[in-house]
Amino acid sequence: MELPWVVGGDFNVVLSEEEKIGGLLVYPLEYEDFAFCVNSCGMFDTGYKGSPFTWWNGRPTADYIFKRLDRILVNTPFQTLSSSTEEEHLIRTGSDHAPLLMSCGDQTMQFKLKRVKIALSKWSKLTYGDIFKQLALREDVVRVKEMLFKENPTIENRIMFQKAQAEMKRYLSIEERYWKQKAGMNWQKLQLKRIQNHDGTWIDTQETIADVVAVFF
Secondary structure (H helix, E strand, C coil): CCCCCEEEEECCCCCCHHHEECCCCCCHHHCHHHHHHHHHCCEEECCCEECCCCEECCCCHHHCCEECCEEEEEEHHHHHHCCCCEEEECCCCCCCECCEEEECCCHHHHHHHHHHHHHHHHHHHHHHCCHHHHHHHHHHHHHHHHHHHHHCCCHHHHHHHHHHHHHHHHHHHHHHHHHHHHHHHHHHHHCCCCEECCCCCEECCHHHHHHHHHHHC
16 A cells, blocks of 8 residues: 555454463464454564553453454654654553554654643643542553553452542542533633624624524525
8 A cells, every 4th residue: 555554443363372361272273364354464563562451351350361452553754754653552441442642743743732731731730630640540540450450350459440540530520520620611702792783883782682683594
């Protein structure tokens, strides 16, 4: 393919034995077709940050299974356009699959994003306390608990992992309410306060504004 391509998502298959722990052994016949398709299309994996596995069957002790079923693939033309492509495996919340975050862009774009993040951080502390910092802390805790469970999949470690996930979901819900409130504030700012009708008279009640607009259009 000569055009830039990026393909990502749940492929429901691993690419090697190392991309699975637990359960039955993985044999080459199970992933050779997928590997052949990827190679034939000129696609390749750019690597990742985070946990090596993106799917968990949700079971503790000896019944656990972890796999890397989700990935992002690119081709050479895309890599040429964006040499700083980065994939991150985020924390699973409400699903047995981990979401993928793909970042790409030059240093200028990263600098702009950093400035936006700083601005949002200052703004959030003034309007909603330290919610973003707390959420980031909960994400780190979930990562630690997840790794502990992978290394030692006991019932106790599973409970601690699930408690950490529940706490992070609570902060995600708070963050969602915050953005909804902010969106509502912006909408109020964009509302029309008054308009002029055909003879130049100012109309400032919502009911009359609606009638004037309806007649005009």
